[in-house]
Amino acid sequence: MAILATGPNFNTNFAALGLPVPVFGRGDSATVHIPGSDALGIVVEAGKAVSRVKVGEAVILDSWTGHNIRGYETHDGYNSQFAIVDEERAIPIPSRMRSHTPERLAAMLLTYGTAYRTVVERLRVSPGDSVLFLGGGKGTSFAGAQIARKLGTRVILMGSNPELARSLQERGLVDAFIDRRAIPPEVFGPIPQDASYEEWLVRTGPFRQAVFAANDGRPVDKIFEHTGALNFPLLVSALSHNGELAFFGATGKGLKGEYQETFFYEGARFVLDARWVWMRQKQIFFRKATPEAIFSEIGLLPGRRGLIWGADAYSRGFARA
Ligand SMILES: NC(=O)c1ccc[n+]([C@@H]2O[C@H](COP(=O)([O-])OP(=O)(O)OC[C@H]3O[C@@H](n4cnc5c(N)ncnc54)[C@H](OP(=O)(O)O)[C@@H]3O)[C@@H](O)[C@H]2O)c1
Structure with missing residues (x-):
């Protein structure tokens, strides 16, 4: 993607300030952080398997990686000239929204x-x-x-x-x-x-x-x-x-x-x-329900990891559940 416009966001400032948690030292050795979690891009090159977007098309870029927010929790944000993006994170502009300016389209998705x-x-x-x-x-x-x-x-x-x-x-x-x-x-x-x-x-x-x-x-x-x-x-x-x-x-x-x-x-x-x-x-x-009812509500399946806080009989019930 060539980046056409980026959306400023609270997290751009937070990343620069290292708040609420530092962007460095969290499991990698990066020393440079590029912020930017909202953008409008133009596809300039596409891999063979890409079918939903075309070279030359303007797309809204999503910063959700499935685990964290790009440009805040990752170091490869959109405040750069180019970005590599998975196809599913490149969203074609719906026809009703085509009349909006690039700046507007770039400032919407994270919010x-x-x-x-x-x-x-x-x-x-x-x-x-x-x-x-x-x-x-x-x-x-x-x-x-x-x-x-x-x-x-x-x-x-x-x-x-x-x-x-x-x-x-x-x-x-x-x-x-x-x-x-x-x-x-x-x-x-x-x-x-x-x-x-x-x-x-x-x-x-x-x-x-x-x-x-x-x-x-x-x-x-x-x-x-x-x-x-x-x-x-x-x-x-x-x-x-x-x-x-x-x-x-x-x-x-x-x-x-x-x-x-x-x-x-x-x-x-x-x-x-x-x-x-x-x-x-x-x-x-x-909640004050039984451990079984709570696990069922939050969908914590057998084999998933959870932290149980406490050592009383009620907490031990969670471990058993
Ligand atoms: N925008 C995003 O995409 C996004 C994504 C993830 C997290 N966040 C986080 O969400 C927060 C808000 O983001 P936003 O984009 O919604 O910002 P925003 O539109 O600027 O809203 C912030 C509003 O919060 C209210 N506020 C400020 N201090 C307050 C206080 N002490 N008590 C009660 N209300 C207070 C103010 O409204 P009133 O004065 O009218 O009450 C202020 O306008 C930020 O911390 C940001 O990091 C935002």
């Missing part, structure tokens, strides 16, 4: 792909689910809200731009909006080391009140999150029983090694290094 994976593959939304979107209605939250509405879910958007939210409501993409700036600032933030569950619950009440008010008085079924440590504990507390939270970033705070998420779940305190959860496209489920 929509991330939103699709989160809404469809991770959260597996169904008609009638209520889904809380962090992100204000730009970038991934815009793409995610579009996909979720198409799938019949109730979209509740949290952000700081009421005008943008109003226009999304008028377009039928958003059902309810929560202005995060209308919630007292002391509600947000990581849970202090010495805070008790009870005092934290009282201090953060206005957050849940705002979310429940936007969802007919109930906690939400699913959460689409990328804003990080200031909100994470609050979000967990606004989830319904058996709710799901998927996250893939830390825009607000927590990108540097301090991204140690602490949250309360039913009064118990949990800590995790969230960087590894979102870099590896994992999500958190809250």
Whole structure:
């Protein structure tokens, strides 16, 4: 491919800063990293087996390698003159989109792909689910809200731009909006080391009140999150029983090694290094079912590897299952 245009993305900056994890020293000896995870290319040469795209054709380039994101987790990104691409990662431009500029076509796929994976593959939304979107209605939250509405879910958007939210409501993409700036600032933030569950619950009440008010008085079924440590504990507390939270970033705070998420779940305190959860496209489920039921739900088949955390009887049940 000759690269015609590339899309700037958060991860271009993150790669340059080595956040949330360094791009070097992860199992290879590379000393040069070329970023760039979104691009529009022109096919300049094609192998014999290539049949779907032709030399001279403009194609949108996908950075998903099947395991990781090219140009972020690999060193051969698209901010270069040429790139070698598998045929399945070269997407012909649909006829309805041909009138868009190269820059626009180059800036779309990673955002929509991330939103699709989160809404469809991770959260597996169904008609009638209520889904809380962090992100204000730009970038991934815009793409995610579009996909979720198409799938019949109730979209509740949290952000700081009421005008943008109003226009999304008028377009039928958003059902309810929560202005995060209308919630007292002391509600947000990581849970202090010495805070008790009870005092934290009282201090953060206005957050849940705002979310429940936007969802007919109930906690939400699913959460689409990328804003990080200031909100994470609050979000967990606004989830319904058996709710799901998927996250893939830390825009607000927590990108540097301090991204140690602490949250309360039913009064118990949990800590995790969230960087590894979102870099590896994992999500958190809250369940109290039997080990067999949980393995069946997450599809962990015999022979696959899993980490079981704990040594009590319940954890040992997982090893047996
Ligand atoms: N775009 C992609 O393809 C992609 C792929 C993988 C991962 N990610 C990650 O996802 C994150 C967001 O990407 P994006 O493209 O959606 O960016 P974006 O469109 O710029 O959205 C970021 C939005 O997050 C909200 N925000 C910022 N700080 C916040 C805080 N402290 N609390 C609550 N909300 C806050 C802001 O909206 P309001 O002020 O309106 O709330 C801001 O506009 C980044 O961390 C990125 O690395 C993105």
